[in-house]
Amino acid sequence: MFNRILNLLEDSDRERLLKYLEPVALPRLAVLSEPDQPQEFSYFPESGIGSIMAVSPSGETVEVGIFGREGMSPPNSLFEDDRAPFKVFMQVEGNGHKIRNEHLFAALVSSRTMRKLLSRYAQTLFVQTAYTALTNATHHVDERLARSLLMVHDRTAGDRLSVTHDFLAGLLNVRRPSVTTALHVLEGHRFIVAERGQVTIRNREALQAFAGDAYGIAEREFTRLIGSMR
Incomplete structure (x- = not known):
């Protein structure tokens, strides 16, 4: 499994x-x-x-x-x-x-033991939700998009992410044109390649550096409580 x-x-x-x-x-x-x-x-x-x-x-x-x-x-x-x-x-x-x-x-x-493991997972969801709210309130849409792509990458086998503009707009709580503009910014930095319905991560390390403190706290909490996500 x-x-x-x-x-x-x-x-x-x-x-x-x-x-x-x-x-x-x-x-x-x-x-x-x-x-x-x-x-x-x-x-x-x-x-x-x-x-x-x-x-x-x-x-x-x-x-x-x-x-x-x-x-x-x-x-x-x-x-x-x-x-x-x-x-x-x-x-x-x-x-x-x-x-x-x-x-x-x-x-x-x-x-x-099962209750303990699932309770730990519940804690990671609480932290993810809290830091999504914080990031949406305090970070630029480009940084928020970088965070969202990293989160999807964490949960995907390989570097090709099957993501639509609608999905990303929902994650960021913005309109589709804002997603398009932010994708162009990340592409311009050569962090990603964006195609219709798909984003390929080219340089995860640089993308994570660009996201800054928008990404990482929820992920560290997951690692502390459960282990590596990838």
Whole structure:
């Protein structure tokens, strides 16, 4: 398995889940959970990128987190809760495993080590969300785009990222023209190559230096609590 959480489970915990895990395709725009609706399954991706969206009563949305092969979703499942006011869907297609929440919740109740690992993952999501808010408030869109591309790269095998302008605009909470302009800036520095529906990372080290303190704190917290993301 290529899911980080499943790989890090104690052998006994993994065996407890294996008989209930079902392989699942995760196509782009597949909805994993709707706001305030009971959720039957939790998902452990092995590839692809998902988005966690906050939704206002009037239907306005903003992206508050992403996840991929390093984690799982929906985040409320980490607390044995079957609903939350978030929408969760796939931004980049992939595959993975799903499990009925009744089986996941029973396993969490019976295993302290599983609860500890998933609680640590929950902490990394809290930190990611907090620093997304901070970065959106304090950094230029070019630096924020560099951070977003690094975050997607962390969750992708290889240097080619399947990202659309709409996805990046949602991550940055800006309009598509701002994404186009920022991509041109990063291309001009030769950090990336941008093509339709795809960005290739040419120089990750330089891209990370350009992002500055917009990137790194949430990632260090993940490493401290769980281990390497890539």
